[in-house]
Amino acid sequence: MNRQTRRTGTFIVTREHKRFVEFANTVRRNATIGLCHGRAGVGKTLSARRYAHWDRIEPLVTTWGKREDSDAKVYAASARARTLFYTAPVGGSISALRKDIQPYIMRLCICIDSHENPEWTGRHSTPLGPIELVIVDEAERLTMTGLEFLRDLFDHSDAGLILIGMPGIEKRMAQYPQLYSRIGFVHEYPSLSQDEMQFDLQRRWRKLGFGLDDADFTDARAAAAIIRLTAGNFQLLQRLFMQIERIARINEIAAITKDVVEAAAQTLVIGNAN
Missing domain, CATH: 3.40.50 (Rossmann fold)
Incomplete structure (x- = not known):
């Protein structure tokens, strides 16, 4: 079986x-x-x-x-x-x-x-x-x-x-x-903290073959957009990255940008995080 x-x-x-x-x-x-x-x-x-x-x-x-x-x-x-x-x-x-x-x-x-x-x-x-x-x-x-x-x-x-x-x-x-x-x-059981969000984002960035660099303005803007959109919601973070991965694969992008994050977010139903 x-x-x-x-x-x-x-x-x-x-x-x-x-x-x-x-x-x-x-x-x-x-x-x-x-x-x-x-x-x-x-x-x-x-x-x-x-x-x-x-x-x-x-x-x-x-x-x-x-x-x-x-x-x-x-x-x-x-x-x-x-x-x-x-x-x-x-x-x-x-x-x-x-x-x-x-x-x-x-x-x-x-x-x-x-x-x-x-x-x-x-x-x-x-x-x-x-x-x-x-x-x-x-x-x-x-x-x-x-x-x-x-x-x-x-x-x-x-x-x-x-x-x-x-x-x-x-x-x-x-x-x-x-x-x-x-x-x-x-x-x-509270939402993810800011530090935990950053740690999780580092892992997800690497999984997609990118490196999250805090000193890189493009990476910082993209990470800030994700943190703002998900507000520490672990389930929403997973769903958002599924869409980011899909968009990255289809468009063969070389980096995760704020525009990519916002495009991924448009495919999801994101309610009020408060």
């Missing part, structure tokens, strides 16, 4: 990703509930998927079928991460959650057990078994009953739970006292 992995591009370990890892480790270690919020596109989902090794694990647990020799690497990654990443469905009802998340839990447990004790055929004493952390993305989609389902799952396990959403999710969760009282940590 040819399992397709999700293409998320080259991952850049930013300061904010490191802070997310610290946050996730703390939630996991204390078996509590954590909230992570930030604007769309800042990198919350990418960090969570990276933490859970989900780009490697997801194809197996979503296309469950005949085992392959290469699955041993997925089993090992599952045992290292012990983390389930799940995107809440639109509507976030309890029926949708049960239909989707429970098979993932079962399959991830099998992956972990297959690595650690392949001969074991018993039952786990808790609903999450060896899973130590569940990360739910797009958590603002969840209904009250959906949240109650997750709270009950959390209460009957020894695992941590992270809910990821847009700014304001913490205020919404305050409306559910039974869940809110169990929240141990809240983490804000």
